[in-house]
Amino acid sequence: MKKKLLFVIPSLALGGAEKSFVNLLNALDYEKYEVDVFLFVKSGEFLPLLPKEVNVLAISDDFSSFSQPFFSSIFRFLKRGRIDLAFFRLMFVVGNTQAKNPSISEQMTWKYLKHFFPKIEKKYDVAIGYLEKSSNYFVVDKTLATQKIGWVHTDLKALKLDFEFEEKYLRKLDKIITVSDVLVEKLQHYFPKIQEKFYRVENINSAKIINELAHQPQVIMDENDEFFNIIFVGRLVKEKALHLAIEALEILLKNNHRVRLYLVGDGNKKEELKALAIEKNISEYVIFLGVQSNPYPLINAADLFLMTSIFEGKSIALEEAKILKKPVVVTNFSTASEQIIDGETGLIAEMNPEDVAQKIERVILNEDFRMTLIEKLSREKLGNEEEILKFYQLIYE
Template identity: 45%
Template sequence: MKKHLLFVMPGLAAGGGEKSLVNLLSQINYDLYDVDLFLLNHDGLFMEFVPKQVRVLPLSESYHLFTLPLLQSVKRFLLKGNLILAYNRFMYAIKNRTKKHTSIKEQYSWKHIEKSLDRLEKKYDAAVGFLEKTATYFCVDKVKAEKRIGWVHIDYDKLGMDPVFDSKYFKKLDTIVTVSEECANVLQNRFPAQKDKVDVIYNIVSSQTINRMAQINDENIYDKKEDEFVILSIGRLHYQKGFELAVAACKKLVDRGYNIQWNVIGEGEEREKLTCLIKENKLEKRFKLLGLQTNPYPYIQQADIYAQTSKFEGKSIAIDEAKILNKPIIVTNFSTAKDQIKNGEDGLIVEMDAEAVAEGIEELILNKELREKLVYNLSQLRLGTEKEIEKLYRILE
């Protein structure tokens, strides 16, 4: 008899957690599991990749009304005589305006937004909140399940969340999954009472799929000139990804006479800020924001160097993808960098400042022997993590 699983996610717009979920869903054995997916937003780059066997659950009318602009939402609730939701919509807006940190906003506005969400009628064998914060809170407050699993994709201490708020939710989870050993250590130190619940499942990436998709477009994507070095970064345009370091490093390399173009795949709230930085440094022809790309793999394939300038990460899927495509990689020394890169063996780890990033890229440009060594070492690794799904099956038993 099939087990009934529920996955909860805010949405499937571009992002590492979102891609990780789609990859995981593609590996599930649907002869054994019946899978529902609850999303707060049914638009997004990865929606088309949700397997056809997965049932996407509908959203309630009250939630649709809650997501309208403030005055429109409050008016609609008042016309329906729903004073409770009108009040909570107003308080949701207040919390989002008065709390400064994005993570804190999401945590403390949950008690207002959850009033617009129905408790799911179906009982599940297991419910998985596949992202920290809202997805986990929904699993605890709105789902009937034999097992509840939370999933943390980041170094918990770096995201600015209130652990006191999360503690009462983590107590009600059966398992807290995270994506690397370093992230697991952080969680166990932050929540010692829950340390035995913490388990590690690496992000699922398929080397076979990535290599196949990398060959789909063999045109000269970057309009690369013969003596030009192409650098690529992938990530949400967000403070976490440190793209201001990338712009500053690019400026230093251009000033030193290197013929480079630096491309970034991703979208986010820092686009305007980064566009201004690019313009201020006169890098419009050198540093390019490419937006979202459904298939980033030809871009990785045709790049000369992959660069990750993050301030913090859980376990970067983009780095794993660049490794699978055997690209020379340079990353900043965020707390989990050593979980993915052996410095000098399959990539370079540099300090988290623009000069160090520039010097690392300069070394890769000038030292062909080093580049070839990194590429060769990567080519000898077995990098697909499809078998990580077995760890989830074990937790679900």
């Protein structure tokens, strides 16, 4: 008999966790598993990449009404005589305005949001929240399962959430998976009373699929021009600290290097980053490409992959760049040394534009060093489809 699995994730919008989720689902053996997926919002760039065997559960009418603009949502609930839901919709807005940051907001408002989701009546062997916070809260409060597993993809301290609230939910999970040894150690330190619940399963990357996709044609970047092309792929949000990339680019241009920066992705810092490039008078050298369904030909055509993050769990985009044998420069976030051997498979810079520029300049000026980086990446075992075996082991324990 097939084991029944339920995965919960807010959406399949462009993001590292969402990409790793799709990779995991594509690695599963559907001869052995019956898989349902619950999305808070049935949308996102990765939605078409779900395997055909996956069943996406329907969203409740209550949550559909909740998702409407505020006054329309309130009117719908009152029209149906659901004063309770109208009240919870109001309190959700109030909670959002009172919260100190987005993470606290997500925690504070869950006690209202959960009323718009009916309990899933189907009994599962394993229910899995694939993203920290709400996905895990949903699994605890709204599912029936023999085993309940949560997933954490980033450093919870960096999110500035309420640890007491978080621990209340993490305690109710049977196991919590995270993506690196560093994050296991951090979580065990943050939550010492449940440290035995934390396990590592790395984000799954398929080297074969990435290399195949990378050789599809692209017309954006000319590999034979005289520019040194730098690329970033990810969300244009605060934690990626892309102002450092733009400021480093300004330094390189002042040092008479012919360089361009390509930013692939979208996010709430996009307009601010555009304004910064204009302020620095370098906007013609910063190219915003938006979301690309297949960014791999662009990474393949670039000369260097840049990541200026403040924090990462274990970056999928960085692993993909390594699979494509791109020289990389990353900032010294807490897990950087797990992914890069400084000076051998890439360069780790301090979190300031001067050092980022200096590291990039080293790659530009020293072709022998650049070729050495590429050669050492060629020798690394990249791609980790076998991580699925660790996941199987956890759900069978």
